[in-house]
Every structure is written in structure tokens, then in C-alpha cells.
Amino acid sequence: MTLITVDRVSFSYNGTTVLHDVSLSVGKGDILSVLGPNGSGKTTLLKLILGLNKPLKGDVLLERHPVKSLQPRILAQRIAYVPQIHHMAFSFRMLDVVMMGRIPHKPFFFRYGKDDKHLAESAMDRLNILHLKDRPYTAVSGGERQLCLIARALAQGARTLVMDEPVGGLDYGNQIRLLSIVRELAREGYTFIQSTHFPDHALWMAGRVLMLNKGRVVAEGMAEKAVTSESLSELYRVPMDVTQTMCGVTVCVPEEMRG
Amino acid sequence: MTKPAFTLSAVTILLALAALGSLLLGRYPVSLTDVGHFASWSFHGCPPGNGQDMDMLRNILLDIRLPRIIGAVLVGAALSVSGTAYQSMFINPLVSPGLLGVLAGASFGAAFSMIFFHSLLSVKICAFGFGCAAVGLSMLLARMYNGDRLLMLILGGIVSGAFFTALLSVVKYLADPYNQLPAIVFWLMGGLSSVSMDTLASLWVPVLLSLIVLTALSPYMNALSMGDEEARTMGVPVGLVRTTIIVCATLMSALTVVLAGIIGWVGLVVPHLTRMLTGPDNRILIPASALTGALYLLAMDDLSRMLFTVEIPLGILTALCGIPFFVLVLKNARKGWS
Amino acid sequence: MKHILIATALVLFVMTGIPYEVKARTITDMAGRTVTVPEKITKVYGTSPPATNLIIAVAPGKLAAHNTPLRQGEKKYADPRILNLPVVGGWFGQGQTPNMESLMTVRPDLVLVWQNRLSLKNVDVEKALKPLNAPLVFVVMDHVSDYPKVFRFMGKLLGEEQRTESLARYAEKTLADMKTLKANLPENKRLTVYYAENDDGLSTECTDSMHTELIPLCAGVNVHRCRTNYGYGMDKISMEQVLLYNPQVMVTHSLPFYNGLFSDTRWKSIRALKDKRVYLIPRDPMNWFDRPPSFMRLLGARWLAHCFYPEKYPWNPEKETKAFYSLFLGYNLSDDECRELFRP
Numbered sequence: 001m002t003l004i005t006v007d008r009v010s011f012s013y014n015g016t017t018v019l020h021d022v023s024l025s026v027g028k029g030d031i032l033s034v035l036g037p038n039g040s041g042k043t044t045l046l047k048l049i050l051g052l053n054k055p056l057k058g059d060v061l062l063e064r065h066p067v068k069s070l071q072p073r074i075l076a077q078r079i080a081y082v083p084q085i086h087h088m089a090f091s092f093r094m095l096d097v098v099m100m101g102r103i104p105h106k107p108f109f110f111r112y113g114k115d116d117k118h119l120a121e122s123a124m125d126r127l128n129i130l131h132l133k134d135r136p137y138t139a140v141s142g143g144e145r146q147l148c149l150i151a152r153a154l155a156q157g158a159r160t161l162v163m164d165e166p167v168g169g170l171d172y173g174n175q176i177r178l179l180s181i182v183r184e185l186a187r188e189g190y191t192f193i194q195s196t197h198f199p200d201h202a203l204w205m206a207g208r209v210l211m212l213n214k215g216r217v218v219a220e221g222m223a224e225k226a227v228t229s230e231s232l233s234e235l236y237r238v239p240m241d242v243t244q245t246m247c248g249v250t251v252c253v254p255e256e257m258r259g
Numbered sequence: 260m261t262k263p264a265f266t267l268s269a270v271t272i273l274l275a276l277a278a279l280g281s282l283l284l285g286r287y288p289v290s291l292t293d294v295g296h297f298a299s300w301s302f303h304g305c306p307p308g309n310g311q312d313m314d315m316l317r318n319i320l321l322d323i324r325l326p327r328i329i330g331a332v333l334v335g336a337a338l339s340v341s342g343t344a345y346q347s348m349f350i351n352p353l354v355s356p357g358l359l360g361v362l363a364g365a366s367f368g369a370a371f372s373m374i375f376f377h378s379l380l381s382v383k384i385c386a387f388g389f390g391c392a393a394v395g396l397s398m399l400l401a402r403m404y405n406g407d408r409l410l411m412l413i414l415g416g417i418v419s420g421a422f423f424t425a426l427l428s429v430v431k432y433l434a435d436p437y438n439q440l441p442a443i444v445f446w447l448m449g450g451l452s453s454v455s456m457d458t459l460a461s462l463w464v465p466v467l468l469s470l471i472v473l474t475a476l477s478p479y480m481n482a483l484s485m486g487d488e489e490a491r492t493m494g495v496p497v498g499l500v501r502t503t504i505i506v507c508a509t510l511m512s513a514l515t516v517v518l519a520g521i522i523g524w525v526g527l528v529v530p531h532l533t534r535m536l537t538g539p540d541n542r543i544l545i546p547a548s549a550l551t552g553a554l555y556l557l558a559m560d561d562l563s564r565m566l567f568t569v570e571i572p573l574g575i576l577t578a579l580c581g582i583p584f585f586v587l588v589l590k591n592a593r594k595g596w597s
Numbered sequence: 598m599k600h601i602l603i604a605t606a607l608v609l610f611v612m613t614g615i616p617y618e619v620k621a622r623t624i625t626d627m628a629g630r631t632v633t634v635p636e637k638i639t640k641v642y643g644t645s646p647p648a649t650n651l652i653i654a655v656a657p658g659k660l661a662a663h664n665t666p667l668r669q670g671e672k673k674y675a676d677p678r679i680l681n682l683p684v685v686g687g688w689f690g691q692g693q694t695p696n697m698e699s700l701m702t703v704r705p706d707l708v709l710v711w712q713n714r715l716s717l718k719n720v721d722v723e724k725a726l727k728p729l730n731a732p733l734v735f736v737v738m739d740h741v742s743d744y745p746k747v748f749r750f751m752g753k754l755l756g757e758e759q760r761t762e763s764l765a766r767y768a769e770k771t772l773a774d775m776k777t778l779k780a781n782l783p784e785n786k787r788l789t790v791y792y793a794e795n796d797d798g799l800s801t802e803c804t805d806s807m808h809t810e811l812i813p814l815c816a817g818v819n820v821h822r823c824r825t826n827y828g829y830g831m832d833k834i835s836m837e838q839v840l841l842y843n844p845q846v847m848v849t850h851s852l853p854f855y856n857g858l859f860s861d862t863r864w865k866s867i868r869a870l871k872d873k874r875v876y877l878i879p880r881d882p883m884n885w886f887d888r889p890p891s892f893m894r895l896l897g898a899r900w901l902a903h904c905f906y907p908e909k910y911p912w913n914p915e916k917e918t919k920a921f922y923s924l925f926l927g928y929n930l931s932d933d934e935c936r937e938l939f940r941p
Contacts, residue, residue: 445831
């Protein structure tokens with residue numbers, strides 16, 4: 001069943017066209033990884049899906065409803081955003097950050113109730129960060145911050161999570177821990193759309209891949225089909241080799257490294 | 260009792276005590292017994308001494324000190340809350356309520372009225388009107404260009420503030436140097452000496468309403484300090500919330516100018532101080548900074564009227580105390596924001 | 598023989614290219630400086646409003662330029678000869694300076710400087726005016742009691758002795774009246790006076806301030822007992838301090854303050870309010886009391902003395918005011934205009 005459809009969307013920013021005629025569709029429980037070099041339009045595409053950018057041509061549909069016509073709070077109940085780890089001016093407590101996810105379920109003037117706190121705490125518990133709930137967000141590690149933002153997305157009750165380079169800035173161990181959480185959640189029926197700079201991760205998630213280059217879709221499909229030596233070499237303009245290891249895992253290796 | 264609840268009640272009690280204490284403070288000697296006599300006289304109608312004294316006491320306590328105390332509480336709360344709201348909304352702890360030009364506009368309005376119309380009411384109306392107009396101008400300027408809305412607002416505020424500051428200079432230049440110019444200069448230094456019950460009666464409602472609205476919007480301020488786009492993806496109607504915050508903060512700041520002239524630094528220092536007490540969560544920070552702001556300005560005003568026979572303009576005092584305080588706060592502020 | 602000599606001298610002047618030399622004389626100004634001034638002075642520039650006002654009183658036709666544009670109230674009473682003079686600025690207020698080029702265009706043949714014990718910048722004025730190449734004459738008028746002397750000095754300087762003699766006599770009469778009034782009033786019978794400045798009425802001046810000179814002159818006692826430590830004045834003061842002073846009389850120049858005063862509950866306990874003894878200072882063409890300190894104070898003193906002690910100092914406001922305006926300003930007040938002056 002198609003959840004999100006991007007239908008021949010073009011978008012331009014200050015007269016420069018950033019996306020040309022991009023189409024894609026995401027089903028429930030999918031993990032879509034958007035690959036592409038810097039400036040290829042990945043973040044723009046994510047923002048279009050989140051309703052933050054309005055398409056110049058074409059449409060983004062959430063179950064046949066144009067995203068641009070949905071109220072922010074209705075959209076927020078369905079799609080949550082996990083931004084890149086950012087610098088924050090104020091050191092909110094972790095729990096306070098997760099609680100913000102409850103806003104779309106509240107009337108315009110509101111106070112958080114007991115159930116909001118409960119939902120926020122159980123989202124934190126789900127990601128094993130409940131013990132950090134009273135710590136300032138600015139004082140925990142990058143991985144914990146990312147988990148905090150995912151917990152917020154879960155508390156938001158949305159079943160689709162849009163993540164902008166979720167592993168950016170994380171150490172190797174945290175990257176892997178994060179990816180396995182994403183896989184786990186996807187198995188539970190959560191849908192993920194993420195931009196990433198790591199084709200290996202796309203392969204590992206066993207989801208679908210969309211390759212963007214200069215605002216155009218250059219390849220699309222299941223990760224193991226779409227991520228090939230040719231497509232990667234072309235996309236990043238670096239000779240790449242996609243091979244299977246002896247234990248059956250597909251890896252991407254720069255040709256230069258193979259000697 | 261949770262920690263924020265404890266902080267809030269402690270500050271409330273302190274504020275109540277300070278307000279009562281301020282009733283006893285002043286150049287005119289009034290003792291606690293006098294106040295007791297006065298209270299019993301007002302409630303039971305039996306003067307313990309002679310009636311003449313009671314009239315004088317009523318004059319001092321109810322006509323002179325009470326409006327000043329209420330004025331200080333309102334102005335202090337209004338300035339700190341607008342400062343806090345702006346700091347959260349602009350994701351910048353160095354922002355003050357004058358960011359969008361409201362103080363520059365109000366200063367110009369008051370000065371303009373002082374030289375062209377000759378009534379106290381017109382000064383108030385012009386200060387309020389031009390304060391709002393200056394913010395309107397910066398919002399209009401911000402709309403003229405594409406780009407980051409917050410940044411454009413700040414730039415709009417700079418332009419609008421500079422414009423009205425320039426107009427103020429023109430008015431000062433045109434003013435006659437004997438009476439009008441000093442009147443403008445002294446007015447700009449701020450002070451609560453001319454606050455009367457009549458003025459308060461017409462202003463406390465909008466100030467209190469804005470305070471309530473901003474407190475009600477405080478959960479959104481948390482979300483807004485994550486950035487506009489992120490807030491939007493959390494279902495926050497960013498434009499509506501931001502406009503409401505700006506309108507309320509502008510209304511309150513402009514009304515403080517009407518009440519007390521230009522009082523600087525309160526809207527910058529008090530939010531910091533409060534954030535150190537309560538943390539950055541606006542749901543507690545907003546009401547807490549209203550209370551601390553009120554307490555701070557009340558103390559400043561007591562100093563202003565007590566220190567010498569001559570009154571030190573309140574705006575000078577808040578700046579003199581605020582700046583070193585700010586230096587200290589910045590040094591220790593890593594805890595509240597980094 | 599005499600004619601031939603003069604003719605020869607003239608020819609010599611022309612031949613040697615020496616410009617026509619005006620006849621000059623040497624005087625000692627009020628600061629004790631020796632100054633060479635032209636024999637006939639036609640254009641005098643005052644460096645600040647008090648000096649300019651002095652020129653207007655003594656010889657309006659000889660004023661070279663204004664410091665500030667004339668206010669509406671001033672225009673009405675102004676001598677037609679000064680109505681259209683250029684405005685070149687001056688040294689006054691908060692660090693204002695004149696426009697030197699406008700001043701050079703005006704080409705005054707004399708500059709009048711008010712030497713004030715508080716204005717330490719006189720030296721700067723001298724330096725700044727050097728390119729003007731006009732003699733600087735200093736006058737001293739720190740006190741109302743200086744007026745007779747100042748008028749006579751100006752009369753001699755500008756060749757208006759006859760006029761200034763009557764002005765000086767007027768000043769002497771005012772001073773003598775006040776002296777008599779004071780002599781008849783023992784210290785303890787004198788009224789306590791609060792001078793309310795600014796639109797909130799909560800600024801005032803110290804006892805020794807030149808801004809409140811008329812209060813002691815008219816046998817009043819300024820309640821704000823202190824020494825001024827700077828020239829500008831306008832000390833802020835709290836409502837309670839005024840209550841403590843509890844003055845018998847209040848004087849103010851602020852119309853908004855005066856208008857709102859009687860309905861303001863904060864002021865009602867003060868004696869001056871209870872006795873309805875609050876006086877609004879007439880302000881056209883210039884303030885009769887202060888700001889700017891001018892010769893209007895010679896009339897202001899008589900008005901104020903009458904306000905303070907109507908029995909001890911009987912005074913006919915219409916007659917006296919008309920006489921003063923005619924003598925000092927050359928303006929014949931109508932009855933309506935006269936009444937208008939006193940109306941709040």
C-alpha cells in the first residue's frame with residue numbers, strides 16, 4: 001500500500017532549480033534511503049515530504065491527500081522529523097524535548113497532562129534512554145541526542161519518520177546501534193525515509209534506495225538491485241566496487257583500496 | 260513539592276513581602292504602627308489618632324506608594340516576560356524586548372508628542388502608537404524579502420529601530436533647549452514617579468492579558484527554540500504563534516513605556532537570572548521571570564526613591580545595576596544555555 | 598588745509614590698497630578684557646539665547662542672527678526687524694554649536710558672549726570664532742541684580758544710552774521693590790515655595806540655582822535646600838519628598854502638569870494645593886521666570902511677588918504688563934492679549 005507519493009515534483013530555490021521532475025513512492029514499513037552527493041537535493045526532497053517546502057510543480061501526497069493542504073498538526077500526527085543533531089541555544093531537559101512531540105495532539109492553548117508525560121517516558125524507555133530524562137539535552141552524547149529526537153518522533157505518534165542524515169556526527173558504534181533501532185522499528189511497521197551518505201547503510205537496512213544527482217533521480221529500487229558498482233561510481237564520481245563478501249554481505253569498496 | 264513549584268512559590272512569597280515592605284519605604288516616614296492604624300481605620304472607620312493624619316497616610320500609602328508598587332510589578336513582569344519570550348523565539352539569549360524596535364518607536368512617539376502636542380495623555384498615546392508602529396514596520400520589512408524569517412525579522416528590527424532612533428534625534432534637535440529637550444531627556448531615562456492609579460486602571464488589563472497569553476503559549480516557545488522548521492514538523496502553527504508572541508510582547512513593552520518611560524536591561528538580565536534558577540523550560544520560565552522581574556524592578560524602584568533626596572532615574576539605575584550583573588550572569592550562564 | 602590732508606589720506610589709502618578702515622574705539626568689557634570695537638556697531642551676534650535676548654531688548658535692529666528659530670509665541674511679539682533674520686545656532690543646550698559658514702555669511706561686526714560662571718567653554722568660543730575676525734565682548738549677568746549694569750554697558754556699547762537708561766531704571770525699580778518687600782518680611786513669615794518643572798512636576802532646582810533666582814528675590818523660600826553641583830539642574834525628586842517639603846506655594850511652567858494637578862490625588866495633601874496656591878508662569882514671548890533666563894524676569898519678579906504676597910505687594914497686572922511689553926518689546930498689548938498671557 002502506498003503511503004507517500006512524490007509525483008513529478010520540481011522545486012527551485014531563488015531561481016535555481018534544485019529538484020527536476022522527481023517521483024517516488026513509499027509504502028508502509030519501508031525504509032527508503034536517499035543517496036546522493038552534497039547539493040544533490042536530498043534535504044530539499046525530505047523537506048518537501050515534510051511539507052516545509054511547497055513544490056513548484058507536481059505534488060507530494062500522503063495517502064492521496066496533498067501534503068501542502070494538510071494542517072501542520074494533522075501532518076505532524078502522521079509524519080515526524082528527526083533532524084540532524086543540532087546545536088541548541090537552551091539546555092532543555094531530555095524529557096522536555098521528548099514532550100514537545102505531544103504538541104500535535106493538543107488544542108491551541110494547552111498544558112501537558114499526565115498521559116503526555118507517560119507517553120514521552122515510554123518512548124524514551126523504548127529506546128533505553130529513560131535514565132537520561134532529567135539530564136540537559138546539551139550535556140549528553142551525540143548518539144543519545146539522536147535517540148532523544150527519535151523518542152520525540154515516537155511520542156509524536158507518527159508512523160512515518162523522516163530522518164536527515166541520522167548517523168551524521170555519530171561514532172561508529174552509535175551509528176550501528178542507531179541503524180539497528182531503525183530496523184527494529186521498521187519491522188514493527190514504522191516507515192522511514194532517510195538521507196544518508198553511506199551506501200553500505202542502505203544495503204544493510206535492506207530497504208529501498210533513491211539516488212539523486214543534481215536534482216534528478218538517477219536510480220531507484222531495492223537496495224541490493226540499485227546499489228551497483230556502476231551506479232555508485234557514476235553518482236559519486238569515484239570508481240567503486242560493490243561486492244559480496246564470503247559470508248554473503250554486500251559491501252561497497254572504493255576501487256583504489258582493492259590494490 | 261517539585262522543584263519548579265517550590266521556586267515559583269518562593270519567589271511569589273518574596274514578591275509579596277517586598278511589595279508590603281515597599282509600602283513602608285519612602286522619604287516620608289511611615290511606621291508599621293501607622294500602617295496598622297490606617298488599616299484598622301479603613302476597615303472599621305475608627306481613627307486612633309486624629310483624622311487629619313489618616314488622610315495624609317491614605318495619600319501616601321494609597322495614592323503615592325501603592326500605584327508605584329503596582330507599576331513596578333507590572334512593568335518588571337512585562338519587560339522580563341517579553342524578553343524571555345523573544346529570547347526563546349529568536350533562539351538567542353542575548354535578545355531584549357527592544358529587538359523589533361518597540362522602544363525606539365515609543366521613545367520617538369513620546370518625544371514627538373512632547374514638542375507638538377502638550378498633554379500627558381498624548382504622550383502616552385503617541386508612545387504606545389509609535390512603539391507598535393515600529394514593530395509593524397520591522398515585520399513589514401521582514402516580509403519584503405525571502406529567506407530565513409527569523410533573520411529577516413531581526414534585520415527588519417535593526418532597520419526600524421535605527422529609523423526611529425534617527426527620527427528621535429531630529430525631534431531632539433527641533434526641541435526648544437530650555438524645557439522640551441530636558442523633558443525629553445528625562446523622560447527617556449525612565450521612572451515610575453508619575454504612575455497614578457488612573458493610568459494603572461486603564462493599563463493593567465492588557466498587560467495581564469498579554470502575560471496570560473504568553474504563559475499559555477510557553478510550550479510552543481520550547482518548540483520554537485528548536486528552530487522554525489522543526490517546530491512546524493511538530494505541528495506548531497509557527498506563523499500564528501510567532502505573530503501572537505510578537506503582538507503580546509510588543510503590547511506589553513509599549514505599555515511599560517507608557518507607564519515608566521524607557522527602562523533598559525530588565526528584559527535582558529532578568530530572563531538570564533531566572534533561567535539560572537529554573538532552567539530553560541518556558542513553561543516554568545515564563546511565569547517565574549514575571550515574578551523575578553517584578554521583584555527586581557520593585558527593588559530597583561525602592562532604591563531609586565530611597566537613596567537620596569533627589570530621585571535617581573530608574574532607567575539609569577537598572578542599567579547601572581544590570582550591566583555588571585549581566586557580566587556575572589554571562590560568566591556563570593553556561594549551565595542555563597551553552 | 599584740513600580738506601587737503603583728508604583728501605591726501607584718502608588717496609594714500611586707495612593707493613596702498615589698504616581697505617577702508619572703520620573708526621575703532623577701545624572698551625573694557627564686563628569680564629575686564631580690553632577689546633577694540635568698531636565705532637559704529639550695526640550687526641551683533643549673541644553666542645547663546647541669553648545674549649541674543651539681551652541684544653533684542655537693547656537694540657532689536659542690531660541683531661545679526663538668531664540661535665534658534667523663533668517659537669510661535671515669540672513671533673507674535675517680535676520686532677519686525679528680527680522676524681526674518683537667519684538662524685545660525687549658537688553655544689547652548691547640550692553641546693550645540695553654530696554653523697560657522699552661516700555665521701561668516703552673516704558677518705557680524707561684534708560678538709556678544711554671556712560669561713557664565715558655569716560655562717567653562719568661553720575659551721573655546723573665542724578660538725572657534727577666530728576666523729570670523731569680529732571682536733568678542735563678554736557680558737556678565739549671572740544674577741537678576743546684574744541687569745542695571747548690563748543694560749547700561751550695552752547702551753554705551755551700541756550707542757543706545759537713552760533707551761538702556763530706562764531699561765536699567767525699570768530693573769532698579771524691580772530690585773528695589775523686592776528689597777523693600779524682603780525687608781518687611783521676617784524670615785519666618787516667608788512662604789515656602791516648590792518650583793515644579795517637567796510635565797510630571799517632579800523635577801526641581803536647588804536653592805542656589807540660577808534657575809530659581811526669583812524665589813528668594815521675591816521673599817520666598819525654595820523648599821529644595823541643596824547646592825547645585827552642575828549647571829543643568831532639573832533634579833528629579835520623589836512625590837514623597839514633595840510631601841515632606843509640603844510647600845505653601847507652587848510655581849510651574851508646565852501647562853500639562855498644571856492642568857492635571859488638581860485632579861491628581863497624589864498631590865492633594867500638599868498645602869499649596871489645599872490653599873489653591875499653584876501659579877502657572879506666563880511664557881510669552883519668553884518665560885517670565887526661567888529657562889531661558891532673560892530680562893522677562895524683571896516683570897516676572899513683580900508678578901511673582903504679587904502672587905506670593907498680594908497684600909504686601911499690590912500690583913496691577915494689566916497696567917504693569919502693558920507697560921513692560923511696551924518698554925522692553927515695543928509691543929502694545931491689547932486687553933485681550935494681556936488676559937491671554939495669564940490664562941492657563
